[in-house]
Amino acid sequence: MQGLPGGGGARFWLALLLLLQPRVGSGACPCQDPSLCNPISGSRDFEVFVFDLGGKNWMFYDWSQITTVAAFGKYDPELMCHAHSKGSRVVMKGNTSVKKIVKSAVRAAWISQQMKLAKEQYMDGININIEEEVSKDSDEYFALTALVKETTGVFHKEIPGSQVTFDVPWSPECIDSKCYNYSGIADSCDFLFVMSYDEPSQLWSKCTVTGTAPYNQTLTGYDDYLHLGISPKKLVMGVPWYGYDYLCLYFSEGHICHFANVPFRGAQCRFSAGHQIPYRIIMARAIHSISGIQWDEEQGVPHFEYKDPQGTIHQVWFDDPRSISLKATYVKERGLRGIGMWNGNCLDYSGRPIAHEQSKAMWKALKPL
Structure with missing residues (x-):
């Protein structure tokens, strides 16, 4: 087995020991009930993992389901206190350049910095979101696996019950040149969050519209992960x-x-040449549809058409409660750890009756039938 880059494990732990001494202290608890600053421990049978981008939409989330919130927006102590009152974890975002972490001392410094921030903010762990290109068996390939393993070891030790997760593409087949050690990373953390969306990122023939997460293609990605020996x-x-x-x-x-050509990594066009819009905007535009919401049987996703003020026809493809329920059923049948979404802020929480029902249906769809 090839050793870790940058001098191996011994030098990493020595560097980290020096960085963590003296023990980092936490700030004053911002919750009215100081016990809410204690880390959440234990785990539930089914994980519902929510990405939150900031603001106060979290006040309207379905907290009866949520197990973990990945806080990707500005730190909000009210969110942390509320989540803890519901028994839900709040984890921070972790990101760094893979080229910087080849040396063990740099990894140790990064982990120490994340740990300090996690303690100051009373976080329950970290969601590592690194989406850079990595070649198989490169220094970065081994360093990335080492980073995840070392981060997990430190967080589990310093914050009892903490959670370390890593975001991966919809398939382990070197999607967009992300040739990571997926099985090694899975072994090194609590679980992987599989980003089953933006799947047809490179279009090699015609620039034609398709769904962002076609049902069969999505399931193929999970089959590929399971074939690597990764536990569901x-x-x-x-x-x-x-x-x-x-x-x-x-x-x-x-x-x-057919949409405009936008070359991408050697392909004729890229799937994301369209304009990404949240579900709340999609539902607002669907009201003015000239086609009605149509269901694509082959892809298992809905779409519709509308005309803009200039008279040009647009097609909108998206996921809705029906398509998400199909995937949630697969999650249950295959015994996966759980489900989650990008992102919790996408729904309409205005309180209007129709918006309330639409948002309620999207949350409900996360529960496997």
Whole structure:
């Protein structure tokens, strides 16, 4: 087995020991009940993992389901206190350049910095979100696995009951040149959050519209992870609470929408040439649809068409309660760790009756039938 870059484990732990001494202290508890600053321990049978981008939308989330919130927005102590009152973890975002972590001392410094911040903010762990290109068996390949393992070891020791997770593409097949050691990373943390969206990122033939998370393609990705020997209990399915709005240049047989060429990593065009929009905007535009919401049987996702003020036809493809329920059923049948979404802020929490029902249905869809 190839050793870790930068001098191996012994030098890493020595560097980290020096960085963590003296023990980092936490700030004053911001909760009215000081016990809410204690870390959440234990785990539930089914994980519902929510990404939150900031603001106060979290006040309207379905807290009866949520097990973990990944706080990707500005730190909000009210969110932490509220989540803890519901028995839910709040974890911080962790991000760094893979080129910087080849040396063990740099990894140790980064982990120490994250730990200090986690303690100051009374976080329950960290969600590592690194989406850079990595070549198989490169220094970065081994360093990334080492970073996850070392981070997990330190967090579990310093914050009892803490959770360390890592975000991965929809498939382990070197998607967008992300050739990570997926089985090694899975072994090194609590679980993987699989970003099962933006799947057809490179289009090699025609620039035609498709869903961001087609049902069969999504399940193929999980089959690939499981074939690597990764336990289903190490996989949380991510689903999109957003879609894409495409301006159609013309239509071919079958009313297939063709959009503008935007070359991407050698491919003729990229899937994200459309405009990404959250579910709340999608539902607002659906009211003015000229087609009604249509269901694509092959992909297992909905879509519709509308005309903009200039008279140009757009197609909007997205996931809704029906398509998400299908995937949630797979999660249950295959015994995956759970489900989650990008992101919790995408729904309409305005309180309008129709918006309330639409948002309620999206949350309900996360529960496997």
